[in-house]
Amino acid sequence: MSFDVPEHLHYLESHEWIDPETGRVGISDFAQDELGDVVFVELPGVGDDVDAGGEFGVVESIKAVSDIYAPVSGEVTAVNDDLADDPELVNDDPFGDGWLVELDFDDADLDDTLDADEYEEQIA
Template identity: 85%
Template structure:
């Protein structure tokens, strides 16, 4: 099976992504497929400071509970409140409406992440 891996995002080996333009963070199409139907998402509060690779939330599905890790260090500037009532957005649109949080971050941390080609190789 082939999964979407947008070229303009950066990835963690643990399947989180960050959009360097918007600061949006989410989980990959591969990750949501592995989890199955998402039924609950626990996210941090706006204003929380996160450290790179730090656990910042939980995605709960019918199959598993999975920790979510920060791809970069930064301050949470927004959370996707729509997920409270519609956690399935993570399954339906993991790179769009299913984003989790927005971070204000320093670009320097992006150097430590996987680009799209490296991530695609990892999940192949």
């Protein structure tokens, strides 16, 4: 099976992604497929601080409850409130309408993430 892995994003081995331009964070196409139908998403609030590699939320699906890890350290500047009423957006559009949070972060933190090729090797 082939999964969408946008080239411009950075990834964690735990299947989160971050857009270095916007600070937007979500879970990968691979992760949403593994989880199955997402039924609930718990996210931090605007103004909360997150630590790179630290747990910052939870995604609950019909199969499992999974922690979400921050790809970088930073401050939450936006939360996708649409997920409260429509958590399946994570499945339907993991790189678009299914985003989780936006972070204000230091670009140097991206050094500890995977590029698209490295992430594709991991999920192959």
